[in-house]
Amino acid sequence: MTSASELKLSAVSPDIRRLPADAVVVAVAQDTEAPRLLNSPLAPQETAALEASLPLLGITGASDEVRRLPSTDSLKAGVLVLTGLGRLDGGAPSAEALRRAAGAAARQLSGVRKAVFALPAPTVEAAAAVAEGAALGAYAFTGHRAQAPEARQVPLAEAVVATAASAEKSLPAALKRAAVVGRRVRAVRDLVNTAPNLLYPESFAAAAREAAKPWPVKVTVLEEKQLEKEGYGGLIGVGRGSSRPPRLVKVDYSPARPVAHLALVGKGITFDTGGISLKPGLNMHLMKSDMAGAATVLQAVLAVAELGLPVRATAWLCLAENMPSGAATRPGDVLTMFGGKTVEVLNTDAEGRLVMADGLVAASREEPDAIIDVATLTGAQLVALGTRTAGIMGDDGLRDRVKAAADAAGEAAWPMPLPEELRATLDSPVADLANIGERHGGMMTAAVFLSEFVGEKAGRPIPWAHLDIAGPAYNEGAPYGYTPKNATGSTLRTLLALAEDFAGR
Structure with a gap:
């Protein structure tokens, strides 16, 4: 692939x-x-x-x-x-x-x-x-x-x-890291640039297995029957309109004595028509890039494994294709998410947060030290921060730590708040919450929705950060610097720098 x-x-x-x-x-x-x-x-x-x-x-x-x-x-x-x-x-x-x-x-x-x-x-x-x-x-x-x-x-x-x-003893390791970064970023770009008739949930899962073969990484794939049986209502609800069913892929690097455990959850909508809430046809072909978050967390874990960092890193690839059909989820449907919470779907084009919710619950059940999710989640991110700057939301401590990692990596990212009043806009009269809320500040509203699915460890919320990369993941303009046209591989370097920070390097 x-x-x-x-x-x-x-x-x-x-x-x-x-x-x-x-x-x-x-x-x-x-x-x-x-x-x-x-x-x-x-x-x-x-x-x-x-x-x-x-x-x-x-x-x-x-x-x-x-x-x-x-x-x-x-x-x-x-x-x-x-x-x-x-x-x-x-x-x-x-x-x-x-x-x-x-x-x-x-x-x-x-x-x-x-x-x-x-x-x-x-x-x-x-x-x-x-x-x-x-x-x-x-x-x-x-x-x-x-x-x-x-x-x-x-x-x-x-x-x-x-x-x-050139004679410094630390230079070979630095060059190895540069080579790993380049290889993994280019692999993200390859996945995002691949045509959606060739990259879909099943083939993406196969590509993850193939990419992990050389490394001490375990790949587990949950197919549609198991997803349905175990109650992954977000993945099933988003993917049921497609003839190509969803997958949840877990990619786990677990060294002998890890100093920390990072869970990385990635949005993997291999093509997004908007579902019944159909997107405009103009530029819809760009929606093959809606799986950039999943591609990024996959390659980030492989980078951590290749460099042998003493950090357990687990990627959760939430893979589905959002298509309209007689079987598709309708506006007004209520989905029961993994873990039991119910969501009223008011707009089927707000599908990324539904598959990510399942992934966040699954990641939380392993009680990691931190959860970071990466998604091309909202058009509001581009309105707020433009095409080159990712938005970072979540717990203040981890959010600021991710910002520091982005700065160290040379990637543009900016911390955004999670105003408490936005939660009320997600209230539903028939379910635990709705999948859309306040239109203004939509990037932050989407993050507030995701926060509802982050679990606890030892009675306290697991530290969590959300990166909205809707703009930085795909460059529709001219190339610049080391960034090509189309897929960019944005945010992988930030995740690797964050893992190194947890590793004490």
Whole structure:
């Protein structure tokens, strides 16, 4: 199902003038006076001549600016690539600026086999950021092409990071982590980009089994008969309008002596028509991306397993296809969710919270130390925070911890409140609650609904956070930095950083 391309990562000392490569990538920073080269590996006279020529070439050093030039006599490379770092205001570039500059270059180096990244990376942390950016940028989805991609369309195959930290003992582990991050993000993108006639609950479950095979991970799949028997009313209710029945997939990594247990619940609506409350036809094809949360938590657990973190990580993939038919759930129906709570369905297009409710109850029964759910849940998220910033809601402590993890990972996310007055808008005259409430602040109302299904541990609510990634999960606009058009793989890096935080790393 997925075939994420592999990128070879390595590091060398900054003196790269005798190192053969197809391309050498050099950073350009914006400045108040004129753009300037940073950490140039060129001979001094070549650096001075090129820097003087930058304004004449129209090169500014702005973020996302990538320009190819003929190589110089001092380099054994076919082409010189200049990538913009943006304004630095006199300081060193941040890790995220390095990621984006390296990613923008790698994204535009399709058809190039080997590139040396001579960006300013004097430390292990900076070198890891360059490597991660290259790994995130080197991506192309070609799974549905009848013919093999042309050479110019094949992503960069090898990235070499030039760094003064090349001899540091911690660098190999940092490069391994960058490679894992890149591989797992690309695998999320592959799943989200896959056509919905090929990726549906059953085939998604099979893909999860296949992806987990190399790792010490147990995969359990609950099929429709078992879901119905055990009372997973949300999954059954959403999925019964489709000829392709729902699944609940549990992916569990449990090391010998875990220091914590994280449960990750992912929305996996493999296609969302809205059901009986049918969506408008315009752009409905984008609803193949409504399973991005499930793809993200799956690959996050596999990343934790691949890195061998001392944290138990369990993903719950809530998989269903929301279709209209004679068997579909109707507005006005009442569903009994897993655990017994009843929900009046007022709008069948508010289906993600129904499958997630089942997953949250199932995750709670294992009494983990924290539950984090990830979902492309509401259009209101885009209204509130735009297309690139995820919303984080939940218990204040865990919400803030997730925000810190997102900041460390370089992913845009913002904490949002859960106003107590929104709960009353979910009251139903015939059931425990309704699946929609106050229209204004809909992102927060949806989170309040989910909070009703989070359980307790030792008599206290399990710490819980909800990430609404409706905007960041799918890029309908032009590529930027290390982010391609279409599926982005957003939030996986945040989840991994959070697991590392729980692991004390």
